[in-house]
Amino acid sequence: MCRSSASARLTLVSLMLIALFVISCSQPVANKNAENKNTPANGKTPADAKPMGSVAPGYFSAGPHGNVSLSFAAPENEKSLTGNAVNPIFNITGYPIYKDEERNKGQHIHVILDNEPYEADYQPTQPFKPESGRFENLKEGTHTLRAFPSREWHESIKQEDGANFAFLTFYVNAKTPNVTVDKTKPLLTYSRPKGEYRFKDDPRGLMLDFYVTNARISANDYKVQYSINGSRPQIVTRWEPVWIKWEELPPGEYKVVLDLVDKNNKPVPFMVGHLDYNHTERTFKVLADSEKFSSGH
Ligand SMILES: [Cu+2]
Structure with missing residues (x-):
């Protein structure tokens, strides 16, 4: 009798310990799921x-x-x-x-x-x-x-x-x-275009966008130069996105080249090893209505 109540107590204590263990283990998982729901x-x-x-x-x-x-x-x-x-x-x-x-x-x-x-x-x-x-x-x-x-x-x-x-x-x-x-040097960070676009999916056009640090972009200072499919380079004298009209971008594949240039339109490199961060070449695609986005878009 005494022995069986002792073993019952032992079972109860072990059950409580197991329950405590399960709770303490499951709680971080529950919190993590809540965080994964996103902010806000x-x-x-x-x-x-x-x-x-x-x-x-x-x-x-x-x-x-x-x-x-x-x-x-x-x-x-x-x-x-x-x-x-x-x-x-x-x-x-x-x-x-x-x-x-x-x-x-x-x-x-x-x-x-x-x-x-x-x-x-x-x-x-x-x-x-x-x-x-x-x-x-x-x-x-x-x-x-x-x-x-x-x-x-x-x-x-x-x-x-x-x-x-x-x-x-x-x-x-x-x-x-x-x-x-050298993080103090003029730096042009390429952002867009990237990947695939649906033709005319944005009434503003297709956005060319970049981030500039340690340089002022203006007509008589640093400037940004871009060229699409080897066209004549265009000079950008304001740090703003460039909205390229869809009329200039019929469905197809494109290559864009983006450079930081000085007031004489001479390229300004930002070298990291053999890579020049101030010179970026990217391809993107404009899809016709009939074409599907590839996976990973
Ligand atoms: Cu984004």
């Missing part, structure tokens, strides 16, 4: 977001609220990673980041490894692992990450003081010998 709550457009109306049908815009600041919480600047994948985490203030699950659109951060096409991060406080796998299996040596916030339609938020532009250097295993990254 529940993957919705913020209440104060304004519809763009006929200018850009289907899009909303929220903020900025004062000056925007963006920085990396991870990885650490000028440190080696443990492993060969980078999963950046951000601190951002002054600009709402969200994804509206119903519209499948939202404000996000463009994250650029080295001088590759950007990846869109809609959850900046979580380690970012783009589906493309672009941030994995990195080559040994010196790499950079750049980031800036963007609108639902992928236009960068431009801020002259550059406080919303984050830029860091990191290493896989070790530094590449003789490669230095």
Whole structure:
């Protein structure tokens, strides 16, 4: 009798311990799922977001609220990673980041490894692992990450003081010998166009967009030069997106070349090893109504 009640008590205590263990283990998972729902709550457009109306049908815009600041919480600047994948985490203030699950659109951060096409991060406080796998299996040596916030339609938020532009250097295993990254030099960061577009999907045209740091863009200072499919180079004298008319972009494949140039239209390089970040070549595609987007779009 006594023995059986003791063993019953023991069973009860073990059951309670198991229950406690299950609760304590399951709680972080539950929290993580809640966080994955997105910011702000529940993957919705913020209440104060304004519809763009006929200018850009289907899009909303929220903020900025004062000056925007963006920085990396991870990885650490000028440190080696443990492993060969980078999963950046951000601190951002002054600009709402969200994804509206119903519209499948939202404000996000463009994250650029080295001088590759950007990846869109809609959850900046979580380690970012783009589906493309672009941030994995990195080559040994010196790499950079750049980031800036963007609108639902992928236009960068431009801020002259550059406080919303984050830029860091990191290493896989070790530094590449003789490669230095001078973050004080004039820098042109390519953003758009990227990938595939539906012909006439935006009444404004097709957006060419970029971020400029440590340089003023004007008619008698630094300028941005672009050329599409080898056409005569166009000079941009204002830090604003260029909306290219659809009439100039019938369905097909295109190559765009973007350069930072000085007041004499001479290219200004930003060298990281053998890569010139101020000279970017990209292909994009304009699809006819009958064509399907390829997977990964
Ligand atoms: Cu974007």
